[in-house]
Amino acid sequence: MIDTQITKKPKTIAEIHAEHKKTVGQPFCKDAKFSTRNVDVFYGDKQAIFDVSLDVGKHEVVALIGPSGCGKSTYLRCLNRMNDTIDICRVTGQLMLDGEDIYKKSQDPVLLRARVGMVFQKPNPFPKSIYDNVAYGPRIHGLTTNKAELDEVVELSLTRAGLFDEVKDRLHEPGTGLSGGQQQRLCIARTIAVQPEVILMDEPASALDPIATAKIEELIHELKENYTIVIVTHSMQQAARVSQRTAYFHLGKLIEVGDTNQVFTNPAHELTEKYITGRFG
Amino acid sequence: MDTIGFNQHTSHEYNEELEEIRNLLLNMGGMVEKQLQKSVQSILQTNTKMAKKVIKKDLGVNALEVKIDEECTRIIAKRQPAASDLRLIIAVIKCSTDLERIGDEAEKIAKCGHFLIENNFQGQFYKEFEKLSQVAIQNLHHALNSLARLDFEAALATVKKDDFVDQLFESLNNDIILSMSEVPNQIQSLLRLSWASKALEKVGDHTKNICEYIIYLVKGKDVRHLDIDTLKEEYF
Amino acid sequence: MWSENTENSMISKISNTEKVKKSLKSRYLKEKIFKFVGLSSIFVAFFFLLILLSDVMMKAFPAFIQTKVELELDLSEENTGVSAKSDIKEIKDVDYRKIIREALSAEFPEVKKRAEKKTMFSIISTGAEFQLRDMIVDNPQLIGSKQKIELVADDNFDALAKGQIDLTGEQKRFDDLTINLYKELDEKGKVNKSFNWQFFKTGDSREPEQAGIKGAVIGSLYTILVTLLLSFPVAVAAAIYLEEFAPKNRFIDFIEININNLAAVPSIVFGLLGLAVFINFFSLPRSAPLVGGIVLSLMTLPTIIIAARSAIKAVPPSLREAALGLGASKMQTVFHHVFPAALPGILTGTIIGMAQALGETAPLLMIGMVAFIVDIPQAITDPATVLPVQVFLWSDSPERGFLEKTSAAILILILFLIAMNALAIYLRKKFEKKW
Numbered sequence: 015m016i017d018t019q020i021t022k023k024p025k026t027i028a029e030i031h032a033e034h035k036k037t038v039g040q041p042f043c044k045d046a047k048f049s050t051r052n053v054d055v056f057y058g059d060k061q062a063i064f065d066v067s068l069d070v071g072k073h074e075v076v077a078l079i080g081p082s083g084c085g086k087s088t089y090l091r092c093l094n095r096m097n098d099t100i101d102i103c104r105v106t107g108q109l110m111l112d113g114e115d116i117y118k119k120s121q122d123p124v125l126l127r128a129r130v131g132m133v134f135q136k137p138n139p140f141p142k143s144i145y146d147n148v149a150y151g152p153r154i155h156g157l158t159t160n161k162a163e164l165d166e167v168v169e170l171s172l173t174r175a176g177l178f179d180e181v182k183d184r185l186h187e188p189g190t191g192l193s194g195g196q197q198q199r200l201c202i203a204r205t206i207a208v209q210p211e212v213i214l215m216d217e218p219a220s221a222l223d224p225i226a227t228a229k230i231e232e233l234i235h236e237l238k239e240n241y242t243i244v245i246v247t248h249s250m251q252q253a254a255r256v257s258q259r260t261a262y263f264h265l266g267k268l269i270e271v272g273d274t275n276q277v278f279t280n281p282a283h284e285l286t287e288k289y290i291t292g293r294f295g
Numbered sequence: 296m297d298t299i300g301f302n303q304h305t306s307h308e309y310n311e312e313l314e315e316i317r318n319l320l321l322n323m324g325g326m327v328e329k330q331l332q333k334s335v336q337s338i339l340q341t342n343t344k345m346a347k348k349v350i351k352k353d354l355g356v357n358a359l360e361v362k363i364d365e366e367c368t369r370i371i372a373k374r375q376p377a378a379s380d381l382r383l384i385i386a387v388i389k390c391s392t393d394l395e396r397i398g399d400e401a402e403k404i405a406k407c408g409h410f411l412i413e414n415n416f417q418g419q420f421y422k423e424f425e426k427l428s429q430v431a432i433q434n435l436h437h438a439l440n441s442l443a444r445l446d447f448e449a450a451l452a453t454v455k456k457d458d459f460v461d462q463l464f465e466s467l468n469n470d471i472i473l474s475m476s477e478v479p480n481q482i483q484s485l486l487r488l489s490w491a492s493k494a495l496e497k498v499g500d501h502t503k504n505i506c507e508y509i510i511y512l513v514k515g516k517d518v519r520h521l522d523i524d525t526l527k528e529e530y531f
Numbered sequence: 532m533w534s535e536n537t538e539n540s541m542i543s544k545i546s547n548t549e550k551v552k553k554s555l556k557s558r559y560l561k562e563k564i565f566k567f568v569g570l571s572s573i574f575v576a577f578f579f580l581l582i583l584l585s586d587v588m589m590k591a592f593p594a595f596i597q598t599k600v601e602l603e604l605d606l607s608e609e610n611t612g613v614s615a616k617s618d619i620k621e622i623k624d625v626d627y628r629k630i631i632r633e634a635l636s637a638e639f640p641e642v643k644k645r646a647e648k649k650t651m652f653s654i655i656s657t658g659a660e661f662q663l664r665d666m667i668v669d670n671p672q673l674i675g676s677k678q679k680i681e682l683v684a685d686d687n688f689d690a691l692a693k694g695q696i697d698l699t700g701e702q703k704r705f706d707d708l709t710i711n712l713y714k715e716l717d718e719k720g721k722v723n724k725s726f727n728w729q730f731f732k733t734g735d736s737r738e739p740e741q742a743g744i745k746g747a748v749i750g751s752l753y754t755i756l757v758t759l760l761l762s763f764p765v766a767v768a769a770a771i772y773l774e775e776f777a778p779k780n781r782f783i784d785f786i787e788i789n790i791n792n793l794a795a796v797p798s799i800v801f802g803l804l805g806l807a808v809f810i811n812f813f814s815l816p817r818s819a820p821l822v823g824g825i826v827l828s829l830m831t832l833p834t835i836i837i838a839a840r841s842a843i844k845a846v847p848p849s850l851r852e853a854a855l856g857l858g859a860s861k862m863q864t865v866f867h868h869v870f871p872a873a874l875p876g877i878l879t880g881t882i883i884g885m886a887q888a889l890g891e892t893a894p895l896l897m898i899g900m901v902a903f904i905v906d907i908p909q910a911i912t913d914p915a916t917v918l919p920v921q922v923f924l925w926s927d928s929p930e931r932g933f934l935e936k937t938s939a940a941i942l943i944l945i946l947f948l949i950a951m952n953a954l955a956i957y958l959r960k961k962f963e964k965k966w
Contacts, residue, residue, distance in 0.1 A: 099855060101779055124858050132856035138849035140868060150867075151857040201853070208857060251375055278377050280515025290377045293303040 027294065030285055031265055038282045039272035041261070043071040046110075047212060047242045048093060053107035055088050055097070055266075062088045066107075066268040068261060070212075075234060075243045077257035077274065079250060081294060084263040086246045090214050093244065094130035095123040111212070128155055131210035135217040137197035139189035139204070144181050147189040147200055148172060151208035167207055175203035176233055195226025202233060206241070213237065215245040219252065231256050250290050254278045262286045309374055313383060316366045320387050320394070323359045324439040327394045330356065330401040331435065331498060335428040338408035338491065339421060346412070349405035356398035363391040379512075386512040390442065393501040393508075397435065400494040400501070407491040416484040420470060424492060427463045431495040434460060434502045442505065447513040450506040454518075460499035467492050587945070590938035597727035597740070598692040599681035600655060600716060602634040606667070606674050615671040622668055627660040631682065639712060650708050654716075656683040658741040681723055686739040686932035688713065692722055695931070730939065734905045735921065739932025742925070744940055746907045750820055750900070750915030751889060751947070757824020757911055758888050762831045763881055767870075769832075770839035770877075775865050794833035801830045802897030810898060817899040818914035826894045831884035838880020842873040875962040882955035886948050892919040918944045 025033075042049075048070035055063035063085045070076050078086040088097065095116065097103040109116050116126055128151075139147050148168045151157075158164040168185075172178035177199045181192070189200050198218060205213060215234070219227040227249075234243060234256045247253050253260050254274055261271040262285070270283040281287045288294055302310045330349055337346035367384050370376060376384055434456050441449035471489045475482050510518050608614050610633075611625050632652055636642070642651050656662075659682040666680070667673050673680075690696050691713050716722050733743030769790075777783045805826035809815045815822050846869050854864040895901065901920050908915035916924070918940060925937040 094856070096852065096856065099851075124860050126858075127856060128858035132852075134849060134852055134856070136849055138847075138853040140850065140853065141872065150854075150859075154857070154859050154863055154867075204853075204857065250377065254377070279381060281378050287378050288303070291380045292305050292309065294305060 027285065027288065031267065034264075034267055034269060034283075034285070037067065037268045037271060039270045039277075040259075041067055041268065041271040042069045043074075043259075045072050046070060047072045047074075047112065048244070049108075049110040049113070050092075051108040053089070053092060053105065053109060055085070055092060056104045056106075057100070058102040062266055063092075064266045066263075068268060068271060070242060070244055071259075072242055073238060073240070074259065075238050075245065075257045077253035077260045078244065078246045078263060079248075079253045079260060079289070080263035080269075081289065082248075083265070085266040086261075086263045087216055089263070090216055090244060090246050093212070093214055094127050094132055096127075096132065098123055128208055129210055130212045130214060131205035131208055133198070133201050133205055133213065133215045133218045136221055137194055137201055139192070139197050139200050141188065141190055143186045144172075144189045144192070144200060145185040148204050148207045151204060155208060157208070171203040171207035172200075174206055174237070175199045176229065176236075177203055193226070195222050195229060198222060198226070198230060199233065202230075202237075206237070210241070212242045212244065215243065217246055217248055220248055227252070250278070262289060264289070312366070312370050312374075313380065316363060316370065316384070316387050319359065319363050319366065320390055321439070321443055323356065323363065323391060323394050324442065326352075326356055326359065327398045327401065328432065328435055328439060330398055331404070331428075331432055334401040334405040334408060335425075335432070335495075337405055338411060339425055341412045343409060343412050346405040346409040350402050350409070353398050353402040356395060360391045360395040364388060379515075382512045382515060386508040389508045390505050393504045397498050397501045400498050403494045404491045407487040407494070410487045411484055414484050416481070416488070419474065419481075419485075420467060420488060423463070423467045423470065424488065424495075427460065427467055427492055427495050430456070430463060431460050431498045431502070434499060438502045438505045438509070442509055445509065445513050447510050450509040450513075454503050454506045454510075457499050457503040460496060464492055464496040464499075584945075587938050587941050590935055591942040592935075593693050593695070594730060594935035594939035595727050596693065596724050597729060598684040598689040599723045599725060600684050600688075601679055601681050601721040601723060602631065602638060602655075603677055603679050604630055604634045604663070605637075606630065606676060606678050608675055611674055613674060615674045617671070617674075619668060622671060622674070623664060625664070625667075627663045627667075631655055631660060631663065639715070642708075642712075647708055650706065651712060653685055654688050654709070654712060656685045656738060656740050658736070658738060659683050681725075683729070683740055684722075686930060689740055690931055692717075692724065730936075734907050735903060735916070735924070736905060737903075739928075739930045739936055742933070742936055744918075744921065744936075744943055746904060747916050747918045747921035747940065748943070750823075750904075750908050751917040753820035753908060753911045753915060754823040754827060754895075754900075754917055755885055755889055757820055758827040758831060759881070759885060761825060762828035762835055762884065765828075766832050766835035766881075767839055767877060770836045770843060771865060771870065773836075774840050774843040775861070775869065790833050790836055794837060797893075798830055798891055799893040799897065801826050802894030804829070805894060805898045816912050816914070818902045818904065818916070819912045820900075820908065820915050820917075821911040822898050823895050823900050823915075823917065824911070826898060827888040827891060830891065830894065831888045834884040834887065835877070835881050838883070839873065839877040842876025842880065843869060845876060846872045871962075875959040878958045878962065879955045882951050882958070886951045889917075889947060889951070890919055890944065892923055895920055896923075918947065 046069035048068075050069070051067045053063055053066045054061060066085075066089060068076075068089075078090060080086050091097045092105050092109060093111075093116075097105060105117060111126070111130065115121065140150060142150070145168055148171050149164055152164060152167050158167055169178060172181065177196060180196060181200075189197065192200060198221075202213075202218075219230045222230065231252065234245065237243060245253070245256060247256075257274045259271060260274045260277040262269045262277070262281075262283070264285050270277065270281060270286045272282065276282075277286060278290060281290060302314065304310050304313075330352060333345055334349045336342065337349060367388050370384060374380070434453055437449060437453045437456075441447070441453065468489055471485050471492070475485050478485075504519070507517075507519050510516065610630065613621050613625055635651055635655065636648070639651060642648055662683055663680065684692065688709070691710070713722070729741070730743050732745055733741060734746030736742040773783065773787065805822055809822045809825055810817055815825075850868050850872060851864055854868050855861075859867065895917060899914075900916050901924065902914060902916065903924070904914050904916050906913070922937055922940045922944065925933045925940060
């Protein structure tokens, strides 16, 4: 009844995507922690990311959303050079952390990863005790000088991750014995024990039940005070709940970036609209 | 984004649900429009039966509003709508409220009509009243059309036309007040006529609201309480 | 349209149920047949294993029993010419053979003829005099009086005592004298059978009743030790490098293919290589566990590398990512997380490789570990033999007594393998962790 007026055939998603040239919305911000310009990523001959320019502000939560295979995880992994582990992966463009190029030759990826921590989709605690899981980062980086300091760091990290009260009596039991949600918070505690400046989260709650998910989201909300967070998520509701800004990726292109409130009520781009209202397929 | 395809969801059931609330709203709109026409006609044609029928039928309008609200609540709970879907549902809830009010106004007019007929009012100002009612009903009709077509240009135009309704009402009302002092024994009836015209003016306001929701639905901008001309220049 | 569709589907649903019912019978029958075939194959395999094991065990059993003859030996000072306080060397030099023969003559005074006497003397093992000597050296107090001492019987007499000889047949292997002597001794209660500790205490011998397994066991242990020490670190290092560090290029592919090829090379080729390179070129000692170990480690290297690589490959990538994401270096990631996680798999592969090496004969033949070695090896450079080669040697010997020894050696080899496999399972269970 509504579409009677429209005579021309609506464009297909592929057509809209092919026409897309420039990111809509506000991809840049003042006081950027991460500042990336014209990033292209290739896997061998296949280009996975096309000309992405995006800023991540200090103490801001930016959510990357988009359909599977849209390159959001790939982009996330560029930010701490986790893509280095894949031989055929090549990154071009400018990626700056606090104004320093993270892909320059003199940049040590190990040092970068100490500054930019990462939490993965599947909770992946080491098959060690809870204590050793959290203490591992500080140990390898030599952040503490004695046992007492290390104990303090472990306790603080677990407390910040909201896990300390649940595990304080069994710090020396294996971390793999915890529930899925607890394991994921243990992984977050392990990450913040290194005191990174940025935390990258790759679908941190996708393997968890709603209650554990809510706890993770609450944790993200608290961590925002001290850390810059970039989160990839498949759950649009989650992106809407936890982030200040939302970036929508589609087939390797950054389609739209904007204030989360705006993106979820009135997205500027048709593809974003289609994606968040469930009109793909 | 000139077109919103509410029938393009991956979930067909979702499409149908959205289609249903939109149809319900349009049905309600049609019903209310008819009510308004009938109520005005009952005055102009001194038809008591028609007036009574309008008063009785308002219950149906109210029931439809409740049904629309229920449907919308269900969709929100089930689908967590976002973007245009969310705006559609918000607009539908809001529009249904305004339509229900218009229904109430029609009922009010019918009640006034009933009184006027009972008291054998001589039909003073009926010409002006008819003019006012025509404009108000036409505006409502345009609003409902633009709602059906999601035509925000038409909605904008209708918003602007509301000023004309206000002017007509002001002049009619002034005339009625003047007449009241001249013919004091008819004050009762004149007052009813004034109420009826006031009701038509209010219908105009509700129509304007509906148009604003249409603009919100289509463009995602809340244009309430803003100056339409500057708005048009700035955004559209 | 719609209602028609639903009707159609209703109809097909009913007939589908019938169709499914019909096909069920044959499907279940197939399942039953498969189960039966599977179960019977397991039974067949188990049956053969049982036959093998029971045959070996039955044949090996007599090897653990030793026949001894009790003789009254005249160990007086006059007869031996030494006293309990004499020097060890003097005690050692006493002619014990004479004492044993005198005791035998005293036991059977009726035997007079030279030929008969010779038969009579052969009741007792030629090694008995050394047994007696060692006994007296250990305990010189025995000198000075007549002692009743049990001496090891000769293998033929042993077979007689164990009832392995058919005494009624026409083709008697033994002359009547020996049989009579046995009967006489048996009546007197002087033929005793006891557990054969000697089998576990001595090395190889030409005489079956004196041959022991200890030399081969020690040789095998030394060889395996050398193999383990050489192949485990090399194989693990190679596997870790190939899996974690090596760039993906043609050269690495070439190496990978050749490692797989190496696993398929016949073991005798490794033996030839060992002979040519280690013995002829580097002049390492022949027949030594050192060379045997080196050759066997060449052979087990590819096995362990392949097992270790697949164990490393099986470590979930999430574990690597977790460590790398925290800022661990590649080296730290591998040695703190990947290697410990892969350890159970690597150990299993290693032990299977070791078990394979333990049972290997062919390459060791080439490097001279097939030699007849009586002494128990004291170091990895001493000449030695190993269990499978010992089996091979004994199975080749004509004496009847070696038949049971062969089976006993096989049994011990099998026990070794079972122990190693059990160790593999234990280690895997112990180090296996959930992630």
